[in-house]
Amino acid sequence: MTVNMTKGQAISLQKNDGGTLTAVRMGLGWQAAPRRGLFGSRTREIDLDASAVLFADKQPVDVVFFRHLVSDDGSVRHTGDNLVGGVGQGGDDEAILVDLARVPVHIDQIVFTVNSFTGQTFQEVQDAFCRLVDETNGQELARYTLAGGGQYTAQIMAKVSRAGAGWQMTALGTPANGRTFQDLMPAILPHL
Amino acid sequence: MTAELVRGQNHPLPEARIEIRVSAGKPIVAGATLSDEQGAVHGVEWVAHPGSPTLPGIEVSKQAAADHRLACDLDALPESVHRVSVLLALPSGVGGPVRFGAVAAPFVAVTGLDGSEVASYTITGLDAESAVVALELYRRQGAWKVRAIGQGYAGGLAELLTDQGLPQAHQLAGTINEAVAQGLARSVAAPPPRTADGDRSRQAATPVRGQDQGGTAPQGVHGQVPPQHGHPGGQTSGSAGPSGAGTTGHGAPPSGYPSGPGQADPSAVTPSAGVGGPVNYSHPGRQPAAPPPPPPTAPPAQPGQPAQPVAGDATGWSMEERLYNQVWGMFEDLARSAAAYRSAVDFAESRMEQELDKVLSDPRSRIGGQGDAAREAARAKHSQLVDRARESLDRDLAQLTAESEVVEPALPPAFARWDNPVWQGYRVPMEVPMALRLGDLHLPESAGLSIPMLVRLPLERGLWIDSGRAGSVDASIADSDERRRLAMETAVAHAARLLAVYPAGDYAVHVIDPGGSGATALAPLTSTGVLAAPPAVGAAGVNEVLAGLTQRVDLVQMAIRGGAADSLPPDLDTAEQLVIVNDFPHGFDDRAVTQLRYLADEGPAVGVHLMLVADREDASAYGPLLDPLWRSLLRLTPVPDDHLADPWVGHAWTYDPSRVPNGSQVLQHVLTQVAAARRSWNR
Numbered sequence: 001m002t003v004n005m006t007k008g009q010a011i012s013l014q015k016n017d018g019g020t021l022t023a024v025r026m027g028l029g030w031q032a033a034p035r036r037g038l039f040g041s042r043t044r045e046i047d048l049d050a051s052a053v054l055f056a057d058k059q060p061v062d063v064v065f066f067r068h069l070v071s072d073d074g075s076v077r078h079t080g081d082n083l084v085g086g087v088g089q090g091g092d093d094e095a096i097l098v099d100l101a102r103v104p105v106h107i108d109q110i111v112f113t114v115n116s117f118t119g120q121t122f123q124e125v126q127d128a129f130c131r132l133v134d135e136t137n138g139q140e141l142a143r144y145t146l147a148g149g150g151q152y153t154a155q156i157m158a159k160v161s162r163a164g165a166g167w168q169m170t171a172l173g174t175p176a177n178g179r180t181f182q183d184l185m186p187a188i189l190p191h192l
Numbered sequence: 193m194t195a196e197l198v199r200g201q202n203h204p205l206p207e208a209r210i211e212i213r214v215s216a217g218k219p220i221v222a223g224a225t226l227s228d229e230q231g232a233v234h235g236v237e238w239v240a241h242p243g244s245p246t247l248p249g250i251e252v253s254k255q256a257a258a259d260h261r262l263a264c265d266l267d268a269l270p271e272s273v274h275r276v277s278v279l280l281a282l283p284s285g286v287g288g289p290v291r292f293g294a295v296a297a298p299f300v301a302v303t304g305l306d307g308s309e310v311a312s313y314t315i316t317g318l319d320a321e322s323a324v325v326a327l328e329l330y331r332r333q334g335a336w337k338v339r340a341i342g343q344g345y346a347g348g349l350a351e352l353l354t355d356q357g358l359p360q361a362h363q364l365a366g367t368i369n370e371a372v373a374q375g376l377a378r379s380v381a382a383p384p385p386r387t388a389d390g391d392r393s394r395q396a397a398t399p400v401r402g403q404d405q406g407g408t409a410p411q412g413v414h415g416q417v418p419p420q421h422g423h424p425g426g427q428t429s430g431s432a433g434p435s436g437a438g439t440t441g442h443g444a445p446p447s448g449y450p451s452g453p454g455q456a457d458p459s460a461v462t463p464s465a466g467v468g469g470p471v472n473y474s475h476p477g478r479q480p481a482a483p484p485p486p487p488p489t490a491p492p493a494q495p496g497q498p499a500q501p502v503a504g505d506a507t508g509w510s511m512e513e514r515l516y517n518q519v520w521g522m523f524e525d526l527a528r529s530a531a532a533y534r535s536a537v538d539f540a541e542s543r544m545e546q547e548l549d550k551v552l553s554d555p556r557s558r559i560g561g562q563g564d565a566a567r568e569a570a571r572a573k574h575s576q577l578v579d580r581a582r583e584s585l586d587r588d589l590a591q592l593t594a595e596s597e598v599v600e601p602a603l604p605p606a607f608a609r610w611d612n613p614v615w616q617g618y619r620v621p622m623e624v625p626m627a628l629r630l631g632d633l634h635l636p637e638s639a640g641l642s643i644p645m646l647v648r649l650p651l652e653r654g655l656w657i658d659s660g661r662a663g664s665v666d667a668s669i670a671d672s673d674e675r676r677r678l679a680m681e682t683a684v685a686h687a688a689r690l691l692a693v694y695p696a697g698d699y700a701v702h703v704i705d706p707g708g709s710g711a712t713a714l715a716p717l718t719s720t721g722v723l724a725a726p727p728a729v730g731a732a733g734v735n736e737v738l739a740g741l742t743q744r745v746d747l748v749q750m751a752i753r754g755g756a757a758d759s760l761p762p763d764l765d766t767a768e769q770l771v772i773v774n775d776f777p778h779g780f781d782d783r784a785v786t787q788l789r790y791l792a793d794e795g796p797a798v799g800v801h802l803m804l805v806a807d808r809e810d811a812s813a814y815g816p817l818l819d820p821l822w823r824s825l826l827r828l829t830p831v832p833d834d835h836l837a838d839p840w841v842g843h844a845w846t847y848d849p850s851r852v853p854n855g856s857q858v859l860q861h862v863l864t865q866v867a868a869a870r871r872s873w874n875r
Contacts, residue, residue, distance in 0.1 A: 056539050057539075057543060059539075061535060061539060062535070070528075070840070072528065072531040072532070072535065072840075072841045073528050073529070073531050073532030073535065074524070074525065074528030074529070074531075074532070074840075075528075075532070102532070102584075104532035104533070104535055104536045104581065104584075105536050105577060105580040105581045105584060106535070106536040106539040106540065106577055106581070
């Protein structure tokens with residue numbers, strides 16, 4: 001069951017059977033740019049990047065992105081940068097794994113973002129999507145279609161925040177512009 | 193294309209006229225038996241052997257030789273022959289080895305007349321056998337095929353021929369042995385062997401009397417037989433490799449230790465037939481590609497409980513590699529758990545400070561108890577967060593401690609502490625381990641839990657045992673002589689460990705002790721005789737050792753760059769070299785310092801390693817000139833010191849050298865074994 005979440009909708013990550021979510025994965029997939037012309041090396045590849053920013057009391061304390069693949073505490077891991085996309089039709093080209101049980105106690109919100117590093121807007125990117133998956137059973141929790149999303153180069157996708165003893169996820173889906181997560185910081189802060 | 197056969201495998205033969213090349217380290221007898229459809233050998237006239245070398249369609253050598261070429265014309269064989277068994281045997285009664293376990297694994301190849309190899313087979317796993325059926329050529333639906341057999345017989349030719357169903361087996365075996373003895377008497381005696389390889393080529397060339405073998409090339413070209421170069425693994429695995437599981441059925445000690453290697457006294461051979469064991473399907477040349485045994489897995493955990501830790505619960509091809517990966521996994525987990533704890537505590541503190549500042553700057557808080565309450569609340573928030581952080585750290589530490597408790601006892605000697613019982617049962621290994629334990633690492637948060645510090649072998653950097661005071665957390669050792677003594681003892685313990693984990697004779701340790709001040713600490717090395725030479729003293733000694741090692745580095749580098757590794761001088765010691773320098777730079781002139789820097793830079797790549805026992809202050813006269821030298825060495829301390837950083841989050845880890853327990857004789861025990869193994873291996 002896929003929840004196509006609407007902006008601002010919040011779902012608790014409590015599972016139906018009462019257990020809480022322990023691991024989530026943010027997946028990002030897009031189709032590689034078609035090769036044009038005679039000189040294959042000159043095709044304009046599309047590089048989208050997934051990032052996760054860890055906040056404690058609205059202060060960013062750690063970030064996981066392609067230059068820092070594992071958070072210092074080891075709870076958030078990026079599986080590695082993909083520069084061209086299109087690994088599998090519908091599969092994730094980049095993924096960030098979050099082990100919620102091991103997230104340090106002071107971290108209370110994790111924000112996931114997508115950036116177009118090569119600068120193409122989501123209008124130009126084919127079949128781009130991002131999603132959040134419950135890593136324990138593979139169930140998709142939320143999914144956004146980025147393609148055709150207008151003249152934006154970034155999206156603040158969702159946040160996972162502490163709620164009581166467990167975690168809940170809030171869909172944000174806010175478009176923004178920026179090359180990396182640093183450019184998005186002003187846009188992220190209002191959502192915390 | 194050559195098919196490398198494993199035992200039992202078959203391969204089609206493209207043509208009828210073939211040659212079978214045999215190569216073994218020692219002179220052996222080659223023969224062939226012909227048998228009919230039922231597998232019966234009809235009589236002595238169906239056996240080609242040195243006494244009767246020529247049969248229709250097949251011809252064997254008249255005498256024992258290290259290399260053979262058997263010419264075979266399958267079309268010329270009688271119609272009734274359906275199988276040709278190629279057999280090899282050790283000549284008896286001529287003083288040579290009496291079991292195949294004592295010679296290099298025989299290599300058999302089937303080639304076309306133009307020399308192109310069709311199929312090859314290395315007969316491994318032989319031990320007490322003195323005769324073996326190597327291959328069989330057989331008719332299958334009108335075409336000939338070859339099959340790798342490798343069936344050995346401890347009872348020699350007689351037993352082999354009996355097994356083939358030959359009634360006169362014993363007489364024939366006697367005839368063959370007599371013919372071989374006569375053949376040997378005619379040939380020039382081989383000069384005494386010097387090295388294994390020299391021995392091999394010389395004996396191959398000695399019995400050059402086989403020119404009467406029609407149609408085959410002269411035997412003088414034996415040096416070009418492929419296994420000499422192409423199958424180094426196959427040649428050694430018969431005597432030293434772990435592949436003997438196939439046929440050895442009796443209780444021989446594991447061949448991984450020098451107490452039971454192939455070169456053992458022939459009189460110690462047990463006559464029990466070690467034949468008929470399970471077939472060893474592993475390919476001798478592709479040992480590492482065999483799938484590893486499955487790792488031990490943790491029993492399924494109770495829901496909500498962490499799994500019980502198990503030693504070796506990591507990926508890897510061998511238990512050693514799994515343990516190595518597990519130790520590094522523990523290292524990373526501890527680093528990250530500590531990072532989580534520290535960042536939470538830092539955050540709690542900074543938040544409390546901010547809140548306290550706010551209270552202080554708020555004028556309303558100066559009236560009444562409002563300010564106190566706010567301050568109290570800020571402190572409570574702080575301690576609550578810190579408590580929760582501590583709780584999760586304690587949970588992680590408990591899990592890692594439990595893991596450490598099962599991993600430590602399971603570690604092999606190279607990874608184990610000196611007080612680990614594994615050292616009491618120490619035996620000189622046959623293979624270089626993948627890593628070496630230099631000490632323990634722990635964090636202030638994890639005082640009770642230390643992680644083995646494992647570095648890969650061969651060492652990529654030299655070691656610097658710091659005998660200086662700088663940075664030492666243990667201020668109690670203020671006395672400079674005491675520190676130097678401790679540093680030298682630590683260096684000796686590291687060197688002893690290196691000597692112990694390398695196979696006998698594969699590691700040579702030189703000591704430069706210009707002032708002789710390290711004599712006491714060096715006693716374990718000098719008294720057991722494991723050093724390559726007595727410690728060098730004085731400026732002359734320094735220069736001599738350094739000149740020797742510099743020349744070695746230079747030669748090996750030239751050989752590698754020129755691609756001429758086999759033209760190194762024969763007296764060059766191929767072992768890895770470690771030079772321990774005590775009291776640097778005492779006794780060193782400028783030239784010697786330059787040589788030392790050369791060794792530190794260029795040595796590790798060609799197997800020359802440096803262990804410097806020095807106080808940096810002593811070399812201060814050189815100014816910044818030696819900074820690159822110090823930087824290129826891995827600094828270790830004789831006392832606990834927090835100067836090492838992990839590669840993930842950069843914590844300062846407290847390094848604790850692996851020390852021999854007080855009053856323990858483990859060093860002497862281990863080094864004595866190393867020295868004994870080296871003597872018995874004559875290296």
